Amino acid sequence: MATLVLLRHGESEWNAKGLFTGWVDVTLSPAGEQEARRGGRLLVESGVLPDVLHTSVLSRAIQTAELALGAADLRWLPVSRSWRLNERHYGALQGKNKAQTREEFGDEQFTLWRRSYDVPPPPLPDDDEFSQAGDRRYATLPPELLPRTECLKDVVQRMLPYWYDRVVPDLAAGRTTLVVAHGNSLRALVKHLDGVGDEAIAKLNIPTGIPLRYELDDEFRPVKPGGEYLDPEAAKAAIEAVANQGR
């Protein structure tokens, strides 16, 4: 049996403005910083003390982990970071306002781009101001792996190698493992863990800043499907708010 804790970063500056973010490297809003610290306090109050940390290479996840672990007096934890835990690349929607996009393209197309399993938005040109084509943090990534857009299926495919090769070994060694990542990279991981269907995953949303604990069996599958938010009431309201973004 092993304990896995998933934490979506706190509210970012672009979450607050209602913009599609993806791989754009925005920082936390002041409210997001508070959420991150509260996430750390929830870990302590629930007696869930991680031994290791995994994050994406995006600042909002790194900041969240630092603030949460600071609040839990666990800044010293060993850490591993990977682009494979990054948010879904949102293609040509990066930098666009969600409500305006919904108005311009209609609810069906908006929902398809935002929550369908296998329909990616149009690709983002490399010369776009919100492109990551020249970003140093991806310089060692083979060019064919650097996405220009992704659907959730693509995220599952690029995230799973990191899960099997880097996270599972920590769990197998009995380490309580904290993964701090993003709305859609965590949806991809939850889809895998809980075996959520391609249709049903459209309805699954992850709130910012509230740790989600999973006890995993010897095959690294949840003992209790869906896991357990450390603040279930707050999670319920926040999940609803994520679902309604752009409306």
Ligand SMILES: O=C(O)[C@@H](CO)OP(=O)(O)O
């Ligand atoms: O903009 C994004 O990158 C994500 C997460 O904030 O948005 P959504 O929840 O709409 O997929």
